[in-house]
């Protein structure tokens with residue numbers, strides 16, 4: 657059995673999974689990837705050997721299955737040293753037209769699934785272990801139509817920061833990466849008119865996740881790290897006063 661750190665990446669089958677897994681493997685971690693979609697999980701795992709990336713088909717949002725999956729990982733590798741929670745859901749729509757079921761789905765996936773996955777790994781974590789979560793810039797500044805999604809990510813952030821205070825005394829680091837829309841081929845296909853100069857590259861997130869799992873981040877407990885690339889808010893109020901030089905891209 658090697659002494660590589662074992663990092664569980666929950667929800668690895670989505671848009672960020674491949675880049676995050678690639679960075680963690682390159683950093684020398686043994687990466688356990690989870691997801692409900694067996695085919696997608698197997699495809700991602702097939703890019704690596706089982707020594708580097710170990711797939712576990714499960715639903716980390718289900719407490720029983722999550723506990724069982726972590727138990728199996730500990731039995732196989734002897735320890736779990738971190739969780740990167742990539743499970744997430746996204747929905748957009750005006751409040752007037754959004755039913756409660758859509759809100760429930762967002763909160764179940766973006767908040768309760770993160771809590772469930774965390775509770776499954778937490779008893780196994782000791783000194784120098786890490787929890788990483790991904791939030792959105794919209795949590796602090798929601799756009800119209802994104803209220804439910806933004807509220808779910810704001811709830812996630814508050815929960816992680818509260819958790820961080822509870823677990824920091826035993827050396828567990830819980831931190832949050834805040835991003836904007838990921839620049840992926842699928843996102844570009846869905847939004848052909850969006851300016852992807854302002855999107856976040858998945859690999860930029862992956863690099864910061866890797867950093868947050870490293871000894872270089874030992875001083876970070878409950879930190880919120882914006883990885884926003886060239887994203888910026890724009891408003892008509894940002895116009896310079898009369899006579900001032902134009903402000904823009906210099």
Ligand SMILES: NC(=O)c1ccc[n+]([C@@H]2O[C@H](COP(=O)([O-])OP(=O)(O)OC[C@H]3O[C@@H](n4cnc5c(N)ncnc54)[C@H](OP(=O)(O)O)[C@@H]3O)[C@@H](O)[C@H]2O)c1
Pocket residue numbers: 666667668669670671672673690691692693694696715716717741742743744745746764765766769790791792835836837838839
């Ligand atoms: N992509 C973006 O633009 C963006 C922007 C801001 C924040 N984020 C956040 O970053 C994280 C990763 O993003 P992503 O784009 O890779 O996420 P994603 O593709 O939307 O979802 C990641 C995985 O979560 C799992 N999942 C979805 N709903 C679930 C549920 N109800 N129960 C259990 N698992 C579920 C799915 O895996 P299985 O179906 O295989 O189980 C899915 O592949 C998420 O938390 C997301 O909210 C993403």
